[in-house]
Amino acid sequence: MSKLDIDKKAIRELAEIMNETGLGEIEIETDDHRLRVSMSTSVAAPAPLVHAAVTAAATMAAVAEPAAPADVSNHPGAVKSPMVGTAYMSPEPTAPAFIQVGDTISEGQTLLIVEAMKTMNPIAAPKGGKVLEILVSDKEPVEFGQPLVIVE
Template sequence: MSDKTDATRASDVAFIKALAELLDSNDLTEIQVKREYGENDWLNVRVARGGVMVQAPMQMAAPQMLAPQVAPAPAAAAASAAAAPTGDPAQAPGAVTSPMVGTVYLQAEPGSKPFVAVGDQVAEGQTLLIVEAMKTMNQIPAPRAGTVKRILVEDGAPVEYGAPLMIIE
């Protein structure tokens, strides 16, 4: 993907913005388009109310690129959240959120051992679960090392962009 030019990237951004405007102006809930540039070079875009997901061709390094973006919580917020665990789990310090719309799988295949369980120690980058989006299995890595405190989703459940998946402290 590093051979993409700035002009191609700018064109992709303009294309995604146009799709979002089309979604809004026609009161649609979702648009999905595949734009092919050549062999092994394409852009697959799905724009849905509540989030935008852009998917590039899967490569071995792709799971790291799909890592959830979780902002570090200030110390005061972390202390108050630890004292009061009620509230929105997505706002909890250590929350791992979904980077895309899809279906969650807690293990690699049906009947196998889950990637993690409550109480497990995880290393940064360790696979926590899989989110299937557009028939592509996306491994979701741990954004930091810690202990799995809560798993907030069930195996096979649909998730939205930004939905809390688990809490690691």
């Protein structure tokens, strides 16, 4: 399948699964191609200390591209996402971010939140140290096993 030869039936089936399950994004990957279907979301007025994401009209985008190698995934200080979801860098839209590059953190400290199926999941530091790099931005979709932060 070339980059422009997109399987419309597969996209429709993935969109149907998303509607049935309430997922905001779904992705499948083969050896040399990746297909991601996502529904656009908007952030509603926040409740204290959480982000409220509301699924908007069915605006869908499909991306078919070769999988890019992740060069930081083997870094010993990489904190990886335990799930597919959306990353949030602060407890609510107007609050400061949990961490900044250069911060000294302690084990168990919340680094960010990954929202999956309307559940906010705090991602805790597996060890204390210094934040060398933040690899995701606020409201960015993340994949299972994707490096989020480098702590050393």
